[in-house]
Amino acid sequence: MRHEQQRLQSKQHTILVVDDEPFILEMLEDYLKEQYTVLTASSAEEALQLLHRHPEIDIIISDQRMPGMSGIEFLKKSLETHPNAERIIITAYADLESVLEGLNEARISYYFPKPIDLYQIKLAIQQLVEKIDLWQSNVELIEQLKEQNRLIEQKISERTKELQLALQKLREHQLLQQRFFNIAVHDLKNPLSTLRILCTEIGKLVDNAEVQQLLSMAQDPLNTMEELVQDILTVTRLQAEQDVLEIQPVNLAELLQASVYEFAPQAEKKNIQLILDLPEDLPPIEGDYRRLKQVFDNLISNGIKYTPPGGKVTITASANQQAVTVAVRDTGVGMTPEDLEKVFGEFQTLSAKPTGGESSTGLGLFIVHKIVTLHHGRITAASEGPGKGSTFTVTLPLRQPAKQAS
Numbered sequence: 001m002r003h004e005q006q007r008l009q010s011k012q013h014t015i016l017v018v019d020d021e022p023f024i025l026e027m028l029e030d031y032l033k034e035q036y037t038v039l040t041a042s043s044a045e046e047a048l049q050l051l052h053r054h055p056e057i058d059i060i061i062s063d064q065r066m067p068g069m070s071g072i073e074f075l076k077k078s079l080e081t082h083p084n085a086e087r088i089i090i091t092a093y094a095d096l097e098s099v100l101e102g103l104n105e106a107r108i109s110y111y112f113p114k115p116i117d118l119y120q121i122k123l124a125i126q127q128l129v130e131k132i133d134l135w136q137s138n139v140e141l142i143e144q145l146k147e148q149n150r151l152i153e154q155k156i157s158e159r160t161k162e163l164q165l166a167l168q169k170l171r172e173h174q175l176l177q178q179r180f181f182n183i184a185v186h187d188l189k190n191p192l193s194t195l196r197i198l199c200t201e202i203g204k205l206v207d208n209a210e211v212q213q214l215l216s217m218a219q220d221p222l223n224t225m226e227e228l229v230q231d232i233l234t235v236t237r238l239q240a241e242q243d244v245l246e247i248q249p250v251n252l253a254e255l256l257q258a259s260v261y262e263f264a265p266q267a268e269k270k271n272i273q274l275i276l277d278l279p280e281d282l283p284p285i286e287g288d289y290r291r292l293k294q295v296f297d298n299l300i301s302n303g304i305k306y307t308p309p310g311g312k313v314t315i316t317a318s319a320n321q322q323a324v325t326v327a328v329r330d331t332g333v334g335m336t337p338e339d340l341e342k343v344f345g346e347f348q349t350l351s352a353k354p355t356g357g358e359s360s361t362g363l364g365l366f367i368v369h370k371i372v373t374l375h376h377g378r379i380t381a382a383s384e385g386p387g388k389g390s391t392f393t394v395t396l397p398l399r400q401p402a403k404q405a406s
């Protein structure tokens, strides 16, 4: 059974035998036709015609000495139509030298001397058939891989297009939402200041202690709302990178003194010591005064907000040839390692909660980080853990890189 299968499989191979001696042709045909499809030609001319008509030929056996064209010459010509076929040449001893010379050029796999040994030829053919089959299955495998690759690439490109489309839609949607949100926040500004003015006017008109107390109680939520609106508008502007810094020489010592002066009442109210410890010769830096003030206001405000009464907030600074470093250190509630990872993100209210009922939206440090980055500076947060205080360190370069001419 197995033998039969092999025989049928081998029959898939086609051998062309070329010899001008009918006796040899017949003998080879008889011997091989059991296993292979055999075509015969009695001259090189006839063989070339057969090659044209039979692209499936995969083994060519040729005699060397034939009238008209030698075997070597014929086999060289056969390369044009059948470059991948296997070639065998049969030669008389007298022609061996010229055959050997042409072996490589005609890409001949085997040569056999006359008188021919049929068994040897059969063995050679079997080897060549195995080689051809192996080659063929490799080619098929490579084709399959190429096809699979092509399909995968096609799928990827389709998915990429879909994703790009979805992303574009999402962006448009986000933009629309953002625009709507900005308008809403912006439009809160006027009613808020109207409310504040109304409170002041009512205060002037009504001379009643209870009304005055209610009006003063309205100040805190009004402040919180105004701060929130202001923060959100700042974030929107910073994110859209519309905020072009107004760079000028900034005296950080003066700026920090102004901040400390403004926060002193808040610190005093919570019985927190606010200490400013600066070297005398802090060099000026290049920056946007208003934005840098926002940075240190936020850090000092956080220091006070996240430190229980009786604690301390200390601001120190140092400078070298390139930069000024300011550290805001508190003895407050501290931060966990997880907090430290998220602390500069948007809307991050972490494990530390305000210790004096202050408001907390989680935008301050996000804004701080943006502003420091816009100044080509760096900010880091450190804490040895809950209850062990926190330190925020800002490093700002003395010079800002020259703006690219647009």
Ligand SMILES: Nc1ncnc2c1ncn2[C@@H]1O[C@H](COP(=O)(O)OP(=O)(O)OP(=O)(O)O)[C@@H](O)[C@H]1O
Binding pocket: 231, 298, 302, 303, 305, 306, 330, 332, 333, 334, 335, 343, 348, 349, 350, 351, 352, 353, 359, 360, 361, 362, 363, 364, 365, 366, 389, 390
């Ligand atoms: N000095 C600090 N000590 C401990 N935790 C802090 C400190 N500063 C900030 N945090 C934590 O980081 C979070 C984010 O701070 P951030 O300043 O961004 O927001 P916030 O103070 O909550 O609100 P706001 O937007 O009003 O500043 C805070 O909610 C707090 O949990």
Ligand SMILES: [Mg+2]
Binding pocket: 298, 301, 302, 363, 364, 365
């Ligand atoms: Mg804050």
